Amino acid sequence: MEKLIQKYNDKLFKHGLTERDEPLIGTLDAEIIWNKTNKTTNILEKLFKTLNINSIIFSEPAEPYKTIIEYLTKTSSGIIYPEDCETRTFLHELPYTKNFDVQTITNILKERKSLIIPGHGIITFGTVSPEQAFVTFSSVCFAVYIKFFSDYLEHKKHRTITNEEEKTFNKIALMINPYPEFSFSLMKGPFSKEKVYKALNEAGKITVKSKLVDSYFGNISYLIDNIIYISQTGSSLDELDGYIDTCPIDNSSCAGITASSELSAHKQIYLDTDNTAILHGHPKFSVILSMDCNQQNMCKYKNQCHTKCPYKRFVNDIPIVPGEVGTGPYGLYKTIPSAIKGKRGVIVYGHGAFTACKKDFNEAFNNLLSIEKMCKQEYFKRANI
Amino acid sequence: MFGWCGKILKIDLNSKKYDILNPDINILKKYIGGKGLAGYYLKDHITLNWHDPDMPLIFFTGPLVNTISPTSGRMTIMSKSPLTGTIGDSSVGGSFGFSLKKAGFDGIIITGKSFDPCGIEINNKNITFTNASSLSDLTVNEINNLIRDKGSTAAVGPAAENGVLFSNIVIDNHYFAGRNGLGLLFSSKGLKYITVKGTEKTKIYNKESLKKARQDIFRLTFASPVLMGELGISNFGTAALYDLIDNRRMMPTDNFRKTHFNNACLMNAHIYKKKFNPKKQGCLGCHILCKYITEDGSSIPEFETMSHFSALINNNNISVVMEANKICNEMGMDTISAGATIACYIEILNKKLSGSDIISILKKIGYAKGIGNELRKGAFRFAESKGKSESAITVKKLELPAYDPRGALGMALAYATSTRGGCHLRSYPISHEILRKPVSTDRFAFSGKARIIKIQEDLNAIIDSLTACKFIFFAATLEEFSKVYTSITGIETSAQDLLKIGERIYYNERIMNSLNGFTKKDDDLPSRFFKYPGTSGNNIDIPPINRTEFIKTLENYYKIRGLDINGIPTKEKSKELELEWKN
Ligand SMILES: [Zn+2]
Numbered sequence: 029m030e031k032l033i034q035k036y037n038d039k040l041f042k043h044g045l046t047e048r049d050e051p052l053i054g055t056l057d058a059e060i061i062w063n064k065t066n067k068t069t070n071i072l073e074k075l076f077k078t079l080n081i082n083s084i085i086f087s088e089p090a091e092p093y094k095t096i097i098e099y100l101t102k103t104s105s106g107i108i109y110p111e112d113c114e115t116r117t118f119l120h121e122l123p124y125t126k127n128f129d130v131q132t133i134t135n136i137l138k139e140r141k142s143l144i145i146p147g148h149g150i151i152t153f154g155t156v157s158p159e160q161a162f163v164t165f166s167s168v169c170f171a172v173y174i175k176f177f178s179d180y181l182e183h184k185k186h187r188t189i190t191n192e193e194e195k196t197f198n199k200i201a202l203m204i205n206p207y208p209e210f211s212f213s214l215m216k217g218p219f220s221k222e223k224v225y226k227a228l229n230e231a232g233k234i235t236v237k238s239k240l241v242d243s244y245f246g247n248i249s250y251l252i253d254n255i256i257y258i259s260q261t262g263s264s265l266d267e268l269d270g271y272i273d274t275c276p277i278d279n280s281s282c283a284g285i286t287a288s289s290e291l292s293a294h295k296q297i298y299l300d301t302d303n304t305a306i307l308h309g310h311p312k313f314s315v316i317l318s319m320d321c322n323q324q325n326m327c328k329y330k331n332q333c334h335t336k337c338p339y340k341r342f343v344n345d346i347p348i349v350p351g352e353v354g355t356g357p358y359g360l361y362k363t364i365p366s367a368i369k370g371k372r373g374v375i376v377y378g379h380g381a382f383t384a385c386k387k388d389f390n391e392a393f394n395n396l397l398s399i400e401k402m403c404k405q406e407y408f409k410r411a412n413i
Numbered sequence: 414m415f416g417w418c419g420k421i422l423k424i425d426l427n428s429k430k431y432d433i434l435n436p437d438i439n440i441l442k443k444y445i446g447g448k449g450l451a452g453y454y455l456k457d458h459i460t461l462n463w464h465d466p467d468m469p470l471i472f473f474t475g476p477l478v479n480t481i482s483p484t485s486g487r488m489t490i491m492s493k494s495p496l497t498g499t500i501g502d503s504s505v506g507g508s509f510g511f512s513l514k515k516a517g518f519d520g521i522i523i524t525g526k527s528f529d530p531c532g533i534e535i536n537n538k539n540i541t542f543t544n545a546s547s548l549s550d551l552t553v554n555e556i557n558n559l560i561r562d563k564g565s566t567a568a569v570g571p572a573a574e575n576g577v578l579f580s581n582i583v584i585d586n587h588y589f590a591g592r593n594g595l596g597l598l599f600s601s602k603g604l605k606y607i608t609v610k611g612t613e614k615t616k617i618y619n620k621e622s623l624k625k626a627r628q629d630i631f632r633l634t635f636a637s638p639v640l641m642g643e644l645g646i647s648n649f650g651t652a653a654l655y656d657l658i659d660n661r662r663m664m665p666t667d668n669f670r671k672t673h674f675n676n677a678c679l680m681n682a683h684i685y686k687k688k689f690n691p692k693k694q695g696c697l698g699c700h701i702l703c704k705y706i707t708e709d710g711s712s713i714p715e716f717e718t719m720s721h722f723s724a725l726i727n728n729n730n731i732s733v734v735m736e737a738n739k740i741c742n743e744m745g746m747d748t749i750s751a752g753a754t755i756a757c758y759i760e761i762l763n764k765k766l767s768g769s770d771i772i773s774i775l776k777k778i779g780y781a782k783g784i785g786n787e788l789r790k791g792a793f794r795f796a797e798s799k800g801k802s803e804s805a806i807t808v809k810k811l812e813l814p815a816y817d818p819r820g821a822l823g824m825a826l827a828y829a830t831s832t833r834g835g836c837h838l839r840s841y842p843i844s845h846e847i848l849r850k851p852v853s854t855d856r857f858a859f860s861g862k863a864r865i866i867k868i869q870e871d872l873n874a875i876i877d878s879l880t881a882c883k884f885i886f887f888a889a890t891l892e893e894f895s896k897v898y899t900s901i902t903g904i905e906t907s908a909q910d911l912l913k914i915g916e917r918i919y920y921n922e923r924i925m926n927s928l929n930g931f932t933k934k935d936d937d938l939p940s941r942f943f944k945y946p947g948t949s950g951n952n953i954d955i956p957p958i959n960r961t962e963f964i965k966t967l968e969n970y971y972k973i974r975g976l977d978i979n980g981i982p983t984k985e986k987s988k989e990l991e992l993e994w995k996n
Contacts, residue, residue: 029861057864058969080871080912082864117632120892138907139892156845156865159852261638262849275644280683282644283656286849289638355642356635 029055029158033063036085036162044090044239045169051087055158072151074130079137083158085165088149092203093169096176099196101126101146108144110171111178112315113334113378114245117353119167142168170242170310176200177316177407184411207401208238210394217388218304224250224257225272231307231389232265240309240396241265246380247288248389251304254278258287258294265309289354292361293382300365303384307392310380311400313407318348318375320410334358334377343406346399348375373399415618416476416902417441421454422518422540424533426602427466427525429542434522442904443991446475446519448502449878449918451491452925454522456993459500459925463493464601466526472513472567475880478698479514479615481623482897483630483889484882486511486696490567493929494593495601496578496750496791497810497834500925501593504838504877506696506704507584509609512565516611527603534563535609545605549574552743554710556606557586564610570745573600575781577789579750579812583742587704587712588696591747592811593833618903626896630889634701637888639848646703646884647693651716652682658720661847661856662953663820665813666724668756669806669939672817672947672955674724680731685713688731701884714738714748717837720815721752726759726771733768737775744779750791751775753812757792758784760804806939808835809931818938819947819955821846823854823862826966829936830866830974832922840869841883850887859962863969868912874922875915917990920975924982928995933980936967 033053040046052069054062056076062069072084088094100108101124108122123136124144133151136143141164142152150168154160180197183189214234215227232248235241246265249258254277263271275284275291277298284291294306321333321341329336334350335358341348347367351360360376368374372395373383381399385391419441421434436450444450451471461468470492477485488510494501513521516535523533532543548556553570560566565585572580573596580596581589590596617623634640641647646654658664659677666674685691686705691713695702705713714722714734718741722734741748755774759766766774777785787795792812796805806813811834818825823842831839842865846856854865872891876883881894891908899906938958947955971978975986987994 032861055861057861058972079909080868080916082861082868117629117636120629135907138909139895141892155851155868157852157854157861163852260849262852279644279648280681281656281678282649282653282682283660285639285642285644285653285657286847287638287642287644289636289642291638292643295643352632352635354636354638356632359635 029057029061032158033061036158037063039162040085040087040165043166045093045166046087046090051085053083053085053158053161055083057082071128071130075134075137075153078134079153081153081155083154083161084151085153085158085161086149086151087165089169092200093172095196095200095203096172097144097150098146099192100172100176101144103192108172108175110175111319111378112171112174113352114310114380115167115171119164119171122168122171144168166242170312173312174315177312178319181316181320181407181411207397207404210397214390214393215388216390219250219252219388221252224252227389228257228259228272229268231393232259232268234393235307235309235396236264236266238397240311240400242310246309247290247294248308249288249294249306251277251298256291256294256298258284258291260286261288290360292355292359293364296361296365297368297382297384301369301384302386304386305389305392306382306384307389307396308380308382309396311396311403313403314375314381314400315378317343317403317407318377318379334379337377343375343403345371346373346375346402347371348377350377353379375399414438415616417446418514418517418519418613418615420518422521422535424521424523424540425525426523426527426531426604429527429531431540436519443914444918445875445878445914446478447473447487447878447880448489448491448504448874449914450520451489451502452500452918452921455491455493455500456921456925459493460928461493463495463498463598466602467524468493468598470523470595470598470602471520473520474510474514475878476902477879477881477897478510480617480901481627482698482881482901483627483634484696484699484701484885485880486698487880487882488513489877489880490582490590490595492595492598494595494833495597496594498929499809499833499931500922501595501598501833502877503582503590503592503595504880504883505582505584505588505590506699506882507565507588508697509565509567509584510880511697512609512611514615515613516609517613521607523602523604525602529603530605531603532560532605533607535607535611536564537611537613548605553583553745554586554743560606560608561586563608566606566608568606568745569596569600569604570743570779572744572746572779573597575779575789577744577746577778577781578791578794579747581745581747583745587694587706587742589742589747592749592836594747596745615901617901619900623897623900626893626900630885630893630897631700633888633893634885637850639850639887640701640884647701649682649686650703650705650713652685652713652719654716655719656681657847658716658816659724660951661820662948662951662955663817664720664724665815665817666948667727668725668760668804669813669817669941670760670945672820673950676729677724680719680723680729680734684731689713689735696882699882701882703884711735711739712742717815718748718752721749721756722771725752725756725815727765728768728771730768733771736772740772740775740779744775746779749814750812751778753806754778754788754792754795757796757804757806758788761796761799761801803940806941808938809935811835816843817947818942819958821856822859822958823856823866825938825942825958825963826859826862826970827866827870829938829967830870830970832919832926838883839873840866841873842866842869844869844887848887851890859966863966864973867970867973870919871912871915873915874918875911878915878918917992920982920986920990921992923974923976924987924992924995927981933967933978936980938963
């Protein structure tokens with residue numbers, strides 16, 4: 029458990045979610061272990077007594093999340109509703125409270141996976157591993173970021189911006205780091221069965237490093253001889269060593285039952301196109317722009333955009349399609365393959381971007397990065413900045 | 414009343430009379446249903462012999478059953494296990510639970526003993542007792558053909574009549590209340606079958622919020638690779654696990670002397686699907702549908718069955734697996750115990766058996782003939798009678814299923830602490846140790862596992878009480894199911910409140926076992942796992958389990974569960990959980 033505490037303490041910092049060594053992380057097996065003690069540990073320790081959980085993360089988020097959360101909690105009442113589909117599926121809603129007392133915290137965490145306490149931080153927990161607490165923490169940060177920028181654009185368009193919102197936006201805009209340049213080369217394909225693991229690893233790492241995914245969401249695959257080499261469900265794109273599943277395209281082995289929930293989408297792309305490499309991430313501005321639609325108010329599918337959007341939508345040359353994770357009736361495996369043909373990539377409404385190419389990951393990564401850069405530019409254009 | 418019917422059918426087979434109990438709402442809130450309520454009604458009788466006519470045989474549904482709640486078509490059957498002497502409960506699918514609620518009952522409690530073989534037929538409020546003498550010796554399938562017009566069915570086959578300690582109660586011909594020999598107890602009461610049908614609706618407190626909660630759960634299940642994925646159990650049945658478990662080097666082979674089966678890739682789910690072309694079915698009220706049935710009405714074996722009738726007994730013939738599964742189902746006996754008992758027999762005999770030998774032995778077990786009369790008592794009793802106890806791979810006399818504990822140390826602890834003996838379903842650590850849900854944990858570490866196992870036992874206890882299917886929790890959580898519960902019953906609750914009730918239900922089982930003398934010495938694994946390694950390979954090392962660490966983790970578990978150092982429930986913890994403490 030000590031090793032896991034250290035791991036997620038480091039990861040929170042590395043992903044830009046908290047300041048270095050800011051998080052308070054506790055785990056409980058037979059005894060409680062904290063990474064450090066202060067007056068808050070006394071309060072949080074009581075949560076372990078009342079809740080059937082085994083780990084807690086409590087931390088003030090890093091900027092710009094801190095400022096965003098301060099703003100959102102000031103302007104919404106009790107609960108923040110995330111806009112993006114992924115967070116909605118897994119977290120449903122983001123409750124907050126101004127009362128930093130055990131009873132209030134307990135009551136909210138009895139029902140939800142996270143709690144925001146403005147001015148103090150975010151509390152998340154796990155029932156089997158601190159990894160759950162980390163993922164939830166990261167998802168909360170992602171969700172508030174998407175929500176803030178989406179709302180801002182919406183308010184700007186309808187001229188309902190408040191001074192406070194404008195001020196917050198200007199402050200945050202200065203905090204956003206530019207995306208890196210792709211000035212190097214990834215491994216050159218086509219890959220052999222031996223080399224493919226290294227290539228997937230390398231491309232996964234660079235995707236995370238370039239901040240094109242949040243926490244571990246995102247996936248990657250490569251096709252050799254009708255076998256899909258794909259990242260496992262819930263694996264971190266920057267830690268793929270040992271977490272690649274092999275799935276024969278004819279389903280002749282189920283050993284890849286632990287493969288990414290997007291296996292069906294990857295498979296369908298391989299079946300319908302001549303690509304051999306696929307990369308999927310959740311770049312923030314691609315997600316934000318995918319939800320910016322002028323038809324929304326008069327559309328009969330309002331509020332069902334993520335499943336039923338009837339329009340052919342684009343950001344410049346990149347199609348935006350509806351679709352849900354997995355194999356359901358609105359599965360994105362039905363919408364992406366036809367849309368991605370002849371394109372640099374596809375953005376899934378409120379979710380993320382897929383890129384596919386032949387040979388190796390150079391083009392796939394370059395496209396994911398350039399789509400996100402384009403979306404960011406387009407965002408500021410639409411917001412008239 | 415919302416959710417529950419508020420009525421329990423109490424049947425006395427001595428007099429062939431019945432009564433209706435109206436449980437207090439506080440009892441319902443405290444134990445919910447399924448195994449929670451069944452355990453509550455079992456507790457006062459648990460020290461009786463299993464074959465005592467006063468020992469109750471209990472069927473319970475839960476408040477979610479007969480509603481649109483996802484995977485709600487399940488129920489629990491519970492009593493004392495003839496095989497293990499522990500509490501014996503089994504969560505079972507099919508449509509019996511739905512039909513029972515439709516007839517207006519949350520559960521049935523049966524005591525007494527009928528002089529002649531009898532059947533019970535429930536049609537709404539009409540309860541009829543029939544003479545079932547003519548059904549003796551018939552297979553489950555044959556019985557079912559005669560009674561299925563009368564509604565959903567529960568029946569026992571020849572195995573139960575012939576004293577097989579691991580005989581099942583079979584629901585709707587294809588769903589098995591297995592593992593603990595409850596079929597034998599059913600038969601000991603002179604019962605041959607029960608049928609049930611009805612027309613009542615379960616009252617829902619808030620239909621709109623129920624619909625929303627259901628939608629939230631659906632979205633999660635569709636996003637789950639294990640459930641609805643390309644290679645998941647909806648597409649292949651639980652057989653989908655076969656490749657994975659072998660690939661992770663934890664497929665019990667040659668009676669747990671190896672953990673890798675060379676022939677696995679030729680006997681996997683894909684090959685069954687290709688060869689037998691089965692159609693998808695499932696429990697009532699489920700959208701996952703993990704049951705596969707062929708045109709001639711045979712079930713494709715579940716993962717455990719597939720594994721034990723191939724790797725464990727070293728059989729390379731897929732048709733023998735199908736046939737063995739069919740015989741067990743028609744005889745009404747547990748496939749895991751049957752496979753493991755034969756594996757134990759092979760080890761002691763020290764000779765390979767042919768496919769036809771295996772089929773012939775299974776029939777002999779079902780009819781208690783020849784060697785079958787010895788093997789019908791299960792691996793533990795058989796090995797002990799031959800002076801070879803070490804060849805019985807059991808915990809509390811229950812044969813272990815198809816996950817070698819050397820390949821998942823949480824599973825090692827969970828086998829030991831399970832209240833019904835060597836069972837994988839109490840905590841199902843395979844979920845995080847192998848299937849990566851809700852996130853993955855290190856399968857070769859004991860660190861942190863004591864608390865995880867305890868929490869997951871509480872979780873599964875509440876799932877079996879609501880009732881829902883454990884599989885759906887690969888995707889959904891109590892966060893969503895607490896909304897379902899509140900929408901149906903109108904009772905405000907939360908994920909953590911439900912988990913606390915799960916803790917009470919599980920502790921109650923621990924109390925019952927302690928009353929029958931179970932202590933720390935019973936919470937242990939066969940010595941083989943501590944002495945010998947599994948089959949390493951594929952860059953995976955499978956060493957023996959470190960006994961010192963195992964014991965330390967078990968002791969941590971006791972501390973976390975609120976048991977004393979001997980694994981006995983305490984007065985203080987019982988009080989905290991509002992349970993009556995007995996000693
Ligand atoms: Zn995604």
